[in-house]
Amino acid sequence: MIMVENLKKEFTYYKKMTGIKGSLHNIFHRESLTKEAVRDISFSVESGEMIGFLGPNGAGKTTTLKILSGILYPTGGRIEVDGFIPWERKNEFKRRISIVMGQKNQLWWDLPASDSFYLNKCIFGVDDGSYRDIITELSELLDVKELLNVQVRRLSLGERMKMEILAALIHRPDILFLDEPTIGLDILSQKKIREFLKIYNEQWKTTVIITSHYMADIEALCDRAVIINQGQLVYDGKLADMNQVLGKRKLLSVKTSEAVDIGAWKTFGMVREVSAAGAVLEVPQEKVKEVLNAVLSELQVDDFTVTEIPIEESIARFYQKEVVMP
Amino acid sequence: MSSYRCVFLMGVEQALEYRVSFFLSMLSAVFPIIIQTTMWNYLYRHSDAAAVFGYQQGEILLYTLLATIVSQLVSTGFEGEMNSDIKMGGLNKYLVRPVGYKGYRFFRFLGQKIPRVMVVAPVMAVIIGMAFWQGMPVSAGRVLAFLVSLGLGLILNFSIFYCIGLLGFWLTDVDKLFGTISIVLTVVSGGVFPLDIFGGVVETLVNLLPFGYTTQFPVNIVNGRFGWERMGVGFVFQIGWIFIFVCLGKYMWRHGVKRYAAVGG
Numbered sequence: 001m002i003m004v005e006n007l008k009k010e011f012t013y014y015k016k017m018t019g020i021k022g023s024l025h026n027i028f029h030r031e032s033l034t035k036e037a038v039r040d041i042s043f044s045v046e047s048g049e050m051i052g053f054l055g056p057n058g059a060g061k062t063t064t065l066k067i068l069s070g071i072l073y074p075t076g077g078r079i080e081v082d083g084f085i086p087w088e089r090k091n092e093f094k095r096r097i098s099i100v101m102g103q104k105n106q107l108w109w110d111l112p113a114s115d116s117f118y119l120n121k122c123i124f125g126v127d128d129g130s131y132r133d134i135i136t137e138l139s140e141l142l143d144v145k146e147l148l149n150v151q152v153r154r155l156s157l158g159e160r161m162k163m164e165i166l167a168a169l170i171h172r173p174d175i176l177f178l179d180e181p182t183i184g185l186d187i188l189s190q191k192k193i194r195e196f197l198k199i200y201n202e203q204w205k206t207t208v209i210i211t212s213h214y215m216a217d218i219e220a221l222c223d224r225a226v227i228i229n230q231g232q233l234v235y236d237g238k239l240a241d242m243n244q245v246l247g248k249r250k251l252l253s254v255k256t257s258e259a260v261d262i263g264a265w266k267t268f269g270m271v272r273e274v275s276a277a278g279a280v281l282e283v284p285q286e287k288v289k290e291v292l293n294a295v296l297s298e299l300q301v302d303d304f305t306v307t308e309i310p311i312e313e314s315i316a317r318f319y320q321k322e323v324v325m326p
Numbered sequence: 327m328s329s330y331r332c333v334f335l336m337g338v339e340q341a342l343e344y345r346v347s348f349f350l351s352m353l354s355a356v357f358p359i360i361i362q363t364t365m366w367n368y369l370y371r372h373s374d375a376a377a378v379f380g381y382q383q384g385e386i387l388l389y390t391l392l393a394t395i396v397s398q399l400v401s402t403g404f405e406g407e408m409n410s411d412i413k414m415g416g417l418n419k420y421l422v423r424p425v426g427y428k429g430y431r432f433f434r435f436l437g438q439k440i441p442r443v444m445v446v447a448p449v450m451a452v453i454i455g456m457a458f459w460q461g462m463p464v465s466a467g468r469v470l471a472f473l474v475s476l477g478l479g480l481i482l483n484f485s486i487f488y489c490i491g492l493l494g495f496w497l498t499d500v501d502k503l504f505g506t507i508s509i510v511l512t513v514v515s516g517g518v519f520p521l522d523i524f525g526g527v528v529e530t531l532v533n534l535l536p537f538g539y540t541t542q543f544p545v546n547i548v549n550g551r552f553g554w555e556r557m558g559v560g561f562v563f564q565i566g567w568i569f570i571f572v573c574l575g576k577y578m579w580r581h582g583v584k585r586y587a588a589v590g591g
Binding site for chain 2: 111
């Protein structure tokens, strides 16, 4: 469905020293610099798949999405989306995709969202019947039925985002690009949008690429994550397998009935947290049993749990580029 | 419904959305009329000659009143929006949808004009009626030709300002210039007073440049300053300039979008 091979994108910009002196200097002599926003990214997405596209700010996520949706030309590499070259911007291609950017809006500010929906209906040539059906269905799912005729400027950020998503789906695109759709929203709105996207993807088998800085979004929606950092791919695989790549470690939380000295904890493994009530140890997966036995035999243990390293933490380590794709 | 018709109707709706702004725009159509009338009446009363700058009092009044209205009718205002579309990435939403940006802008512009036209049309009819009653050479044929040239003037002014808006692809802070450009162009279009009062070189320039064809030309048709032959030449110029600006706009768009797609929005 989506195929990206050795994608590269460079931007040129000008260097400017601070202050008026710098500005005057720039009038006569501008030093141009090249920034590699995307260096060499390859991945592919199957039809109906929903992947999380992750990376720290400035990693090149939005740039990649813009190239995939045909807004930007790449500097190099090969891309195919649903059999089309995006930046040729064929109308047939545009009918199959949709992009929602959390920080941009496409609705007419002074008019109710329903007007903008109707405009999209006209632009995409959606027939009356399916238009009615989709508005009824999606507005119910998103819980915005009562708000369709309210001026967009009077909506809250969360409500507006729901409308943006609805507007993007009126022509039933095969592929949906979501660039931080939950940015700045409260927990309830985030949850609602997440649930909606889950149901929508299951029901309509739409291929979705989503970027978000909220791990809850990614964990709830995606099995697979593609992580980039500084324009390069650092991970492509199952979210659940991320820990494996990072050295297969587990967290062992132990509660004790009396306080244990930190020195004593250190004899069992790496100590991540310690308090009067217990400690959290980071232990290699294959040693969990052994360490647990030792702890149980040597200390007065009330309770214990073994958990995976939180995904957020694994991702943070990819962001810091401690590890690169094996 | 075709997408442009939909954009057009939404433009009408948008212009009517704010009642206060709508009524104020009605006022702003009437105010200049009062100012112009008072000013020219005063000038002629204190002048010995029957004609100042070659215009009779009635002629100059007819000219300035109609020119004020025409220049309001053809005036744009979307160039600032275009500039922010380009600068802030709002253009993205047009690039990913199967709709032409220029068509979108044009029909939205037309739609937003409609309420203004409804207010101004009766005023214009009254002015022209009074001119006829005063014995000025207004005729049905001239009014018809005037309406055609007014439509063309609207298209021409749209095309000029569309190109100005597209400058945003190359110049980052062009929006601060828009106010100035718009005022200067109103004056050089003959929107404040007839430019042929300067005679000679200025008059020739006005006849050659595109701007006079947005305002001065339509008004001079109805007030009878032109013979039919000169009117024909004027139409050729008006249509020629539309053609040139449409081509220029196409060229600028093609290169601008390429540039936009290279540097990002």
